[in-house]
Amino acid sequence: MTTMSATALSHEAPAAALTNLFAHVRGLSLALVEPLSDADATVQSMDDASPAKWHLAHTSWFFETFVLRDHVAGYQPFDPDFHFLFNSYYEAEGARHARPHRGLLTRPSLDHIRAYRAHIDAAMLEAMPTLSNDALALVELGLNHEQQHQELLLTDILHLFAQNPLFPAIWPAAPMPAVEPRPVEWIEGPVGQVEIGHGGDHFAFDCEGPRHAVLLTPYALASRPVTNGEWAAFIADGGYAQSRHWLADGWAWVQANGIDAPLYWRKDEDGHWQQFGLDGLRSVDPAAPVCHISLYEADAYAAWAGARLPTEAEWEAIATSHDPLGGNQLDCAGPVRPRADAADALFGNVWQWTGSAYRPYPGFKPAEGAVGEYNGKFMSGQFVLRGSSCATPRGSVRPSYRNFFYPHQRWQFTGLRLARDL
Numbered sequence: 488m489t490t491m492s493a494t495a496l497s498h499e500a501p502a503a504a505l506t507n508l509f510a511h512v513r514g515l516s517l518a519l520v521e522p523l524s525d526a527d528a529t530v531q532s533m534d535d536a537s538p539a540k541w542h543l544a545h546t547s548w549f550f551e552t553f554v555l556r557d558h559v560a561g562y563q564p565f566d567p568d569f570h571f572l573f574n575s576y577y578e579a580e581g582a583r584h585a586r587p588h589r590g591l592l593t594r595p596s597l598d599h600i601r602a603y604r605a606h607i608d609a610a611m612l613e614a615m616p617t618l619s620n621d622a623l624a625l626v627e628l629g630l631n632h633e634q635q636h637q638e639l640l641l642t643d644i645l646h647l648f649a650q651n652p653l654f655p656a657i658w659p660a661a662p663m664p665a666v667e668p669r670p671v672e673w674i675e676g677p678v679g680q681v682e683i684g685h686g687g688d689h690f691a692f693d694c695e696g697p698r699h700a701v702l703l704t705p706y707a708l709a710s711r712p713v714t715n716g717e718w719a720a721f722i723a724d725g726g727y728a729q730s731r732h733w734l735a736d737g738w739a740w741v742q743a744n745g746i747d748a749p750l751y752w753r754k755d756e757d758g759h760w761q762q763f764g765l766d767g768l769r770s771v772d773p774a775a776p777v778c779h780i781s782l783y784e785a786d787a788y789a790a791w792a793g794a795r796l797p798t799e800a801e802w803e804a805i806a807t808s809h810d811p812l813g814g815n816q817l818d819c820a821g822p823v824r825p826r827a828d829a830a831d832a833l834f835g836n837v838w839q840w841t842g843s844a845y846r847p848y849p850g851f852k853p854a855e856g857a858v859g860e861y862n863g864k865f866m867s868g869q870f871v872l873r874g875s876s877c878a879t880p881r882g883s884v885r886p887s888y889r890n891f892f893y894p895h896q897r898w899q900f901t902g903l904r905l906a907r908d909l
Contacts, residue, residue, distance in 0.1 A: 502623060505627060506612060508630055509612070509615070512630045512637075516636070517604070519644075519820045520597075524597075525540075531647075532590075533646065533898075536643035537589050537643055538643075540597050542639060543597075543601070544569065544572070544573040544600045545573045546633040549629045551564060551569075551607055552570065552580065554614070554625050554629065565606045569603065572592065577860050628690075632861075638899075641817075644765070657765045658821050660769065663769075671711060673708070673709065675705070675909065676707065676801055681700070683698070683699065684698040693854050693862055694848075694889050696887070697848055697850045704908070705908065706797070706801050706906055706908055708802065708805055710831065711776075711831050712902045712903060713776065713777050714774055715760075715773050734783060734787070736894070740781070749762075749778065749784070751763040764822060764824050765821075775825045775826060776836045778901065779897050780840075782870045785902075793907075795842065795905070795907065797839075797904065798841055798842055802841055803873065805833070806834075810834070811888075814835020816834070816835045816879050816880070817877065823900075825902070836902070837902030838875065839874045840901060845866055869892055870893075872891065872892065879900075
């Protein structure tokens with residue numbers, strides 16, 4: 488499949504380029520849910536996750552609300568009730584269905600949501616040649632927003648299917664080449680005054696800027712993420728049983744929830760580790776990057792290994808010389824997993840926890856209007872992850888991209904890359 492990059496477009500993006508990208512992004516979302524039944528697409532496995540059906544509808548709601556309603560004269564909504572059902576957290580757009588109850592929406596059906604998407608797609612494609620530059624900028628934002636939801640679709644489907652004791656596979660297993668992990672080397676990063684943050688005309692989310700100076704002291708990043716085999720050694724050494732490695736909140740979380748391994752790991756009858764994925768249960772590949780770990784676990788492992796988590800400034804200072812299109816990322820619908828044969832790339836495979844709190848950069852100001860609620864209001868209590876994962880649509884990230892989650896969350900494709908002071 489041809490890879491199309493939203494980052495190659497600017498806020499003055501020509502309508503023709505956006506039209507091509509629109510068709511690509513919207514088509515991939517439908518392909519990701521193709522194997523699902525209506526029941527599969529309706530159930531919500533936890534409050535942090537959303538049903539696949541809701542993801543499909545909400546990403547259409549975005550275009551209907553912020554582009555068609557506000558910029559296309561005479562547009563009539565597909566269903567007025569959808570504005571309430573599929574708003575996520577936009578206070579400026581009024582009341583919404585409670586997030587923990589999204590899985591109770593047995594109606595509308597999956598097919599009805601597909602019809603909603605088709606209606607929105609037709610209206611958008613008809614309107615695109617006549618939209619203003621401001622409206623085209625919203626289209627570009629909406630496409631990047633939908634690419635984020637494509638990753639959430641996969642992580643939420645995975646979490647749902649992991650609750651089934653039959654461990655059903657969504658897609659057939661893909662072959663994974665057997666490779667040995669390379670020894671860790673240490674990549675020294677720039678020091679002194681360094682600029683980070685988005686700059687230029689290409690698309691970026693508001694939280695990626697403004698570009699600003701930071702001061703870095705000598706440090707180095709590991710040449711690859713921590714592997715499953717290295718994590719198994721941490722477990723065998725009592726990593727989850729010794730409080731000395733853990734932050735106080737992390738140790739309380741381990742104790743309260745009985746955590747003893749990454750999410751989706753289980754032992755078979757012979758005591759060997761297996762990992763559930765979108766292609767079912769497979770033996771843990773010791774050379775592949777460890778995945779589905781929390782910030783607490785990542786920090787504890789780093790302490791156990793005599794290292795630390797990088798800051799996001801350190802990570803970005805090194806990432807500017809690496810290709811964000813590289814590595815193991817999402818190109819088409821299928822059973823994504825971290826791969827050992829792509830572990831040396833800085834991007835792809837797993838999101839990498841940093842030790843940096845998700846807070847605004849100096850001079851940050853949210854965008855005007857409802858879309859200004861997209862990132863800024865979540866800058867409390869979360870930590871930044873950098874890079875991308877095997878479930879991230881290729882072309883949707885850049886070195887300045889800031890992902891963020893709460894420190895206990897681990898249902899995303901999250902791993903770690905060690906850092907150390909020099």
